[in-house]
Amino acid sequence: MKILRTVRELREALAEPRAAGAAVGMVPTMGALHEGHLSLVRAARAENAVVVLSIFVNPTQFTEAADLAAYPRTEETDAALAASAGVDIVFAPDAAEMYPAGYATTVSVRGPITETLEGAGRGSAHFDGVATVVSKLLLAALPDAAYFGRKDAQQLLVVQRMVADLGIPTRIVPCPTLRDADGLALSSRNARLSGEDRARALAIPRALEAVSAAVLSGETGVAALRARAGEVLIASDLEVEYLAFVDPDTLEEVATAERPVLCAIAARAGAVRLIDNVLLGRDPERREED
């Protein structure tokens, strides 16, 4: 497995396999790899001759300096995990490689899909940072396919929109959220949870499970579903930022779950901000064929 630091090296490494017709799959990450990332690698591995995993803690998508400073950086462990999962190339540029002096370009996706939920909580700069860095990473590798987790449902939607709009010739492949045995969605931020905060954070997947169960038993009123999730969250003493029931494609609020609905939660457990979501009323894997 190669570890490359520059776009030039990455392109040189990909030129020969690409000329020979090899499919290239890419898994963009911010490092601090966990089983969720490795499941993306396995999905990429199954479909491509060459798998590139990028590690870049992108400063422009952080809207809080403290969050950026606290974000875990574990490159040696990451490299070992990537190698064992079958990654061929780790692309780990530094900030000066991605944003050299004089850098002046931003890719922005506008409208409800960036203004609501994370966009409302973290400001428009967050998704500008995401759209810009993902466009740069995809243009650096020009992969046939890139793999993103559904835990960051809104990020996935923003990336799909940006790639379709600009016409970046990469297929975006959504992959299921992975969870620990207790239900907590895997996230690099979980490492920063105290034992107590982690126990508290379990209210997030439990609230999502409660809502899913209610929909399966025939409840379609969002007011009733919200009350059901609210009971679980309030009992937990989490600081809930949003509990949203939205159209999974437009992220606009909905009043009923007669059609598929994305239920999304953001909450703080201690100093750690966590997000999670579930797609109600449709087999989540159906979306892969969208």
Place this chain on the structure above:
Amino acid sequence: MKILRTVRELREALAEPRAAGAAVGMVPTMGALHEGHLSLVRAARAENAVVVLSIFVNPTQFTEAADLAAYPRTEETDAALAASAGVDIVFAPDAAEMYPAGYATTVSVRGPITETLEGAGRGSAHFDGVATVVSKLLLAALPDAAYFGRKDAQQLLVVQRMVADLGIPTRIVPCPTLRDADGLALSSRNARLSGEDRARALAIPRALEAVSAAVLSGETGVAALRARAGEVLIASDLEVEYLAFVDPDTLEEVATAERPVLCAIAARAGAVRLIDNVLLGRDPERREED
């Protein structure tokens, strides 16, 4: 010569020559082709096995509805000219192909190179429109090289910045401004000039020539150069929007022409807004190697 309307058709047409190692050159235009565009085609023809010329009057870069409505559209003549100049593929999408329903993404270049001159006069939406459409056209064809005229010096700079920043794998090739025998820079807008306005418009190249001559004879003070150009322009009765002496790389105002300076003019002759520029103090062809 093929005329293609969709990104899919364009990619299909380029797949085979590209797989065979053929270099692809692209000339993005808004149509109403003149000798200036054809000189870009010839430059592309000399360096590439396949030449694509795009024709798209991009609505998002027009900040005046009347200017968009009045912009000449002459596709049949354009196709004949393109064919005779050796174009292989004309890519002429409609607005719905470029910006389908739900389209939400903008590419923006920020800082002095978009805020001054045309950016100040036409608003930031103009260069957002330019950067976005050029990124989409380049990503549609993924050419090895794309050819832009120096008449739109600021547009060239914005495109160079955007392509470098996002890492679009295309070489941007600047090409010299072409002029009619009377000195007027070729522009699709010239067709809309009355005879009287055209005579008046000649003050623009004459002012640029006067400044160039003054620099060649040793004048380096921008105040003196501005006065020299001003004399010519004032006599013409043109409505001058700007007469600027700026750093050719940053577009920041300069006080002396001891180092290379871009002298740029925008002025209205009747209803037609014209721009032109000259690089002072350096062989303009030197910049090709930047």
